[in-house]
Amino acid sequence: MSAICRFIHAEKANFTIVLLCRVMKTARSSYYAWAAGLEVREARRRADMALAHEITVIHIASKGTYGVPRVSAELRRQGRPVNRKRVARLMREHGIAGHTRRTGRRSLTKQDPGAAPAPDLIGRDFHADRPGTRIVGDITYIPTA
Structure with missing residues (x-):
């Protein structure tokens, strides 16, 4: 609607507003309302x-x-x-x-430079003769003291 009203406003020096509104199938009241809000x-x-x-x-x-x-x-x-x-x-x-600030999350793979590594209690041997004899896990992602 705004483009149509701008066109009518630009061409009103050459044609009457009544004719332009009829050709563009726009109500004259719509054009006049648009023109009143220009300022x-x-x-x-x-x-x-x-x-x-x-x-x-x-x-x-x-x-x-x-x-x-x-x-x-x-x-x-x-x-x-x-x-x-x-x-x-x-x-x-x-x-x-x-x-935006970064969140306070820590990487799962990054170690604290001041922390000592955990001792390797099973000597990197993960083979178990019976089920339940060697249970290992990784909780390094949990922040502790």
């Missing part, structure tokens, strides 16, 4: 650009680490109350993303 949409776009600039400044000042929650909180601290969803939309549209 509001332009003001909103300018406000979004100014806010995006502020978000970029905050993001750069944080060395690229702040995401949506922290940027929103910083804007509120500066006296600029803005909805978190608007900040998220602007950051997404401008390709601004915060740095």
Whole structure:
């Protein structure tokens, strides 16, 4: 609908709005409602650009680490109350993303460099003459003292 209204707006100097709306199969009220919101949409776009600039400044000042929650909180601290969803939309549209921390999980194959290796009680001989005589397991993935 917006593309049709933009076309009608561009061609209204050459043709009447009534004719353009009839040819494009659009209600005149729809065109006039769209035209009435032009100034509001332009003001909103300018406000979004100014806010995006502020978000970029905050993001750069944080060395690229702040995401949506922290940027929103910083804007509120500066006296600029803005909805978190608007900040998220602007950051997404401008390709601004915060740095996420890694989780505290440990690798299963990495050993603690300060820990002594466990003693080899069966001498690497895993062959058992009878069932249940040599039972082994690995619990190195469980963090212990």
